[in-house]
Amino acid sequence: MREEINKTIQVLKRGGLILYPTDTVWGIGCDATNPEAIAKVFKLKQRDERKSLICLVHDFKMLNEYVEDVPEVAYDILKYAAKPTTIIYDDPIRVAENLIAEDNSLAIRVVQDQFCKQLIRKFRRPIVSTSANISGVKTPLNFKAIAPEILEGVDYVVNLQQSKQTAQPSAIIKLKNDGTVKVIRN
Template identity: 35%
Template sequence: MRILKSTQKNIISQAVKILKAGGLVIYPTETCYGAGVDATNPVAVNKILAYKTFRQGKPMSIAVADIKMAAKYVKLNPTAKNLYQKFLPGPLTVISAGKHQVAPGVESSTGTLGIRIPNYSLILKILKSFGKPITATSANVSYKPRPYSIKQLLKYTSQKQQTLIDLFIDAGTLPKRPASTIVDTTLDDPLILRQGKLLPPRGERSYHPGVVTHSPQETSQLAQTLMLKHWNNLQKQPLLFLLIGDLGSGKTQFAKGIGKFLKLTANINSPTYTIVKEYDYDRHQIKGKFIHLDTWRLQHLAELDMLNLQAHFKPKNIIAVEWADRTVDPILKISRAARAKIITVKISVGSSPTQRRITFGR
């Protein structure tokens, strides 16, 4: 691995030379260090996939110099163009329908492609000189922290992975900033898949015979009761609630009960437009995260890949999924791999407007 300072005079020509040869370049951005190869070169893309290791079919975004270059690789609708004009360059990934001009493994399985225009002068100059997009994935290997320095990168990569790196552009230790916001513009309205700093949010199962609640408060109380029942399990495995029911049945009210049990002060609302919302909790000196997911607006199961749900399935973490019947198979696959405790909750309207019949079990 060759290391060059970002201030070195010939850094642009050196980086372009390596990219043209199919090499892997670690480069600084306004968020963290990224890993870049020629996104149109299948051999180069295979190299970065080998470096990242456990990608499991996840797509990769690409970095481009400007909207003109972006238009060569994706179909830009008015929603996407509006985001480009308002927020790019900057920490925003805009997903559009791809034109299939990149190497296999870069676009998603549904043919969409994320575009980044980094707000980093050196990288924009490299992109303009190279004339083609490079991958814009973070430089960490799968399931390791995003790197903000060469020291951190070396700490969390093996010797074998380090030999895959051809050039590290060293800009020192970068400020620890959030990852980019990811917005899908393939629908009429922008759909936020990952909330960053930039944009505001928008086998056979057995069932409990069921209970009837007569108010939203009782539904919330049931959620707290179930949380208390499984609290000890939570210390050694993640806890997953699959919430199933029609619109207005009480899925969000159930999630509010989880938040209340965890002593969250934030108002728990259904994350319909942000898809996922994350809360830190500290209950009796036990710390973890409550992940609230709403899959109603997901158009393709592949969009789950962008949410990186695997990272949330850890002991002490609670995951509640509204409209879980829409994505049950991939979520169950993730949860079983993490040895999560799974509770399926089915909610239906009873004989009165406030009455709910609730069954739950594995």
Template identity: 35%
Template sequence: MEAEIRKAVEEAVKALKEGGIILFPTDTVWALGCDASNREAVQKLISITGIKSNKGMILLVPDMNMVYKYIKEVPEIAEEVVEASDTPLTIIYPQALNVAPEVTAEDKSVAIRVVTHPFCTAMLNRFGRAVVTATEGFTEDNYPALFEEFDDEITAKLQWQANPMLEAGFTGKPSSIMYLGQGGVVKIIRK
């Protein structure tokens, strides 16, 4: 099993480095993703999913150290909040850096989640950069909990997709979302 995971990580990273779109399990749901800093790949992701630019897009990172590469000034409370969360938590931070412009909101904020899924964490560590994800236009009530829920027309456009055996360790539910602004501003967006 470990050899299969290592092989899958290498294949996913190769596809990401080549600007490809991949389908993989996260700690919440299956997601379509690409290199968050590659504008052409991000535009391709937007085209494939049909989502509006930056709507429903989340950066995935393996740890808080990587968050600092993408945020101008990380609020002091951020690390404590991430460590205290016992469920997947996406945090919206102000002043994004080093990502394609389509990934940020109009106010230049960006949503980031530190993942805990074993495959996803290994892939992100090996890639060394954030992956931006999008769920294929699903609503909050209809997230793709299973690999099979992704449309064949979508998967035909991907450079790589994970084997469903890698999904162990995910919840099948969307993450909680919180906004952390400068000066201690905290807003719960979704519980």
């Protein structure tokens, strides 16, 4: 796994796109602080740039480095969540502007997957994670279902967990600074 992490980091540092296994579905990723790399993700997915992307961090400490004020309830939600959970936070900081939604929010997941945790910890920056599909096309639930144009459109495909069977997208919760909680996806 160490070798895959090192190869992946080299691609991320060059502003490249990766295809990698996450704690949910296979994702297209890049450096969440690199606006050019993020633009490439939107282009590859043929996704409207006004639609936001998710980014991944490795722990609560890192989460606090990229959100101005993490509401206390977020820690309880994440601690007791039965499945991987992405939370949309107000007032993200230190990420590329084109990653931030029009309402000044950003979807962030604290990953549980060991490869992702180690990759992000060693890279020392959050990584974009968006499903490995063209926008509007069904999310592939395993590696074999990923379309050829996605496989060919990234700079590196992580050589781990490719035989892993069906996965599911994360739950998504929008958590406003005023305490409002809205479930977007269960």
